[in-house]
Amino acid sequence: MLGLSTTALDGEFEVWIEKVKNLGFEFIEFVSEWPRYLTHENYRHFAEVIESSGLKLSIHAPFSDVNIGAFSERIRRAFLEVLRETLEVAAQMNATVVTIHPGHCSPLSIKHRDRYLKIHRESLHRIANWGEELGIRIGVENMPRFPILDAQSCDRLAELVEGIEIGVTFDVGHLNTTTANFDRFLELLGDRVVHIHLHDNLGERDEHLPLGDGAVPWEKLLPKLPKVTKALEVADIKSAGKSLKFLKSLH
Numbered sequence: 001m002l003g004l005s006t007t008a009l010d011g012e013f014e015v016w017i018e019k020v021k022n023l024g025f026e027f028i029e030f031v032s033e034w035p036r037y038l039t040h041e042n043y044r045h046f047a048e049v050i051e052s053s054g055l056k057l058s059i060h061a062p063f064s065d066v067n068i069g070a071f072s073e074r075i076r077r078a079f080l081e082v083l084r085e086t087l088e089v090a091a092q093m094n095a096t097v098v099t100i101h102p103g104h105c106s107p108l109s110i111k112h113r114d115r116y117l118k119i120h121r122e123s124l125h126r127i128a129n130w131g132e133e134l135g136i137r138i139g140v141e142n143m144p145r146f147p148i149l150d151a152q153s154c155d156r157l158a159e160l161v162e163g164i165e166i167g168v169t170f171d172v173g174h175l176n177t178t179t180a181n182f183d184r185f186l187e188l189l190g191d192r193v194v195h196i197h198l199h200d201n202l203g204e205r206d207e208h209l210p211l212g213d214g215a216v217p218w219e220k221l222l223p224k225l226p227k228v229t230k231a232l233e234v235a236d237i238k239s240a241g242k243s244l245k246f247l248k249s250l251h
Contacts, residue, residue, distance in 0.1 A: 003027035027056035029231040068123035069103020128166040139169030144206035145177040154185040167194030212246035
């Protein structure tokens, strides 16, 4: 099942979602970020629009202002409350999966790596328990090349989720900016992958280009990917259409 992320949203949500449906996508991935956070107060409007379109839904939890590896317990608690609300809304909206970001590094966490890992994994345990309670599948996403971001390699992501009943969202474009070792990722974490993000880049930074405009070896990689939901993360509808045309050219 192939969907389109609201990273490609431009203009009115109701108009955009009709364009998404007309292109042939089967679901949308709603990125709960400013200026469109999903909350208990506003989700019903979006739910009605999505339901009337006949499209299914996945959700990307807030991440820009959220750090589940924060050392301050009070601050970390607030971050977790935001994610708890997202999971509750996801359950109400019958979302297929929720993607979350791992924690990220700070001057403290760089100096105290063991403490940071303990805090980080405690947060993931709690989130995993909420997912089980609410009946929501959760995928922790691998991160792109960027100084403070964690889980840039499959080995580090595996260390974070070891022994925790939580899935993984495999972001192909992100991995292309770090190790680009797709076979290793699938070998180590393939059984945990519950969702996939598709976008392209030239290998140096997280560009979110249309598929085929970068260096990801799609022809070799696509047949190896797990049979799970896949969301296209590009900048606009035009890029989405271009990506679909590229995918069709591979068949």
